[in-house]
Amino acid sequence: MSYSGRRRFxxxxxxxxxxxxxxxxxxxxxxxxxxxxxxxxxxxxxxxxGRVKLELPLLVDNGNAVPLAVSIDNPMTxxxxxxxxxxxxxxxxxxxxxxxxxxxxxxxxxVSTRVRLAGSQNVTAIAALSxxxxxxxxxxxxxxxxxxxxxx
Amino acid sequence: MTARIQLVPPRPKRGEIVxxxxxxxxxxxxGYRRDLEGREIPRNCINLFICRYNGVEVFRADxxxxxxxxxxxxxxxxxxxxGELEFWWKDDDGKQGTERVSIxxxx
Numbered sequence: 599m600s601y602s603g604r605r606r607f608x609x610x611x612x613x614x615x616x617x618x619x620x621x622x623x624x625x626x627x628x629x630x631x632x633x634x635x636x637x638x639x640x641x642x643x644x645x646x647x648g649r650v651k652l653e654l655p656l657l658v659d660n661g662n663a664v665p666l667a668v669s670i671d672n673p674m675t676x677x678x679x680x681x682x683x684x685x686x687x688x689x690x691x692x693x694x695x696x697x698x699x700x701x702x703x704x705x706x707x708x709v710s711t712r713v714r715l716a717g718s719q720n721v722t723a724i725a726a727l728s729x730x731x732x733x734x735x736x737x738x739x740x741x742x743x744x745x746x747x748x749x750x
Numbered sequence: 751m752t753a754r755i756q757l758v759p760p761r762p763k764r765g766e767i768v769x770x771x772x773x774x775x776x777x778x779x780x781g782y783r784r785d786l787e788g789r790e791i792p793r794n795c796i797n798l799f800i801c802r803y804n805g806v807e808v809f810r811a812d813x814x815x816x817x818x819x820x821x822x823x824x825x826x827x828x829x830x831x832x833g834e835l836e837f838w839w840k841d842d843d844g845k846q847g848t849e850r851v852s853i854x855x856x857x
Contacts, residue, residue: 662818662819663818664818667824685816687816691780695814696812696813696814697811697812698809698825699809699810699811699812700809701807701809703806703808703830704808704827704828705768705826705827709825710822710825711818711822712817712818713818714816714817745818746780746782746815
């Protein structure tokens with residue numbers, strides 16, 4: 599092979615290796631888009647990371663009552679407000695955990711509740727804003743005693 | 751079904767954001783448990799919760815078995831006028847619960 603031919607070949611190989619590494623870093627974002635449950639909610643509109651703050655303890659003793667708070671910093675005016683927040687679970691038997699619907703009269707886009715977690719997993723919150731965009735945050739929770747699995 | 755409601759602050763000023771805390775007494779049966787005889791306990795969870803402020807809906811939640819027993823919900827609304835906050839919910843069996851709390855808004 600000639601010298602320029604080798605350089606071209608090596609450049610092509612380097613380009614070929616670069617592509618899968620870029621895909622890996624956005625794998626988490628793509629998981630949301632390819633997740634059929636999220637898709638049913640967003641109808642294919644890309645879900646962006648950020649703005650949403652999902653608060654969950656990182657280690658939980660009892661998965662039967664895990665405190666959860668989800669909030670978005672948003673003015674909540676009639677032309678810019680959070681329409682709804684959906685909570686999705688990765689491993690619960692029922693993955694669609696809850697949906698909260700807000701109005702401009704809500705004042706603050708924040709809701710707190712207690713959830714059941716059937717094992718250590720990712721919990722994702724996807725928010726739909728009035729301008730049609732979707733924002734998400736997810737937290738990985740380690741659960742010592744799983745809900746639903748231990749029959750008592 | 752009983753519920754305990756708390757308003758923070760209890761006597762808000764007009765335009766202030768009020769946090770509403772609701773605790774409903776309900777087992778939120780997942781349908782995965784078995785009783786002492788080994789029979790499956792059927793699923794029965796609160797699936798819809800609506801809060802109305804003087805008749806206007808300000809908050810709605812679709813719940814599932816993923817919400818813990820005795821569901822606790824904390825949400826916000828803007829204190830606009832004195833009146834009544836009405837909370838309504840129903841579960842999978844069709845039973846409905848309701849609770850009313852008066853809200854006194856000062857100027």
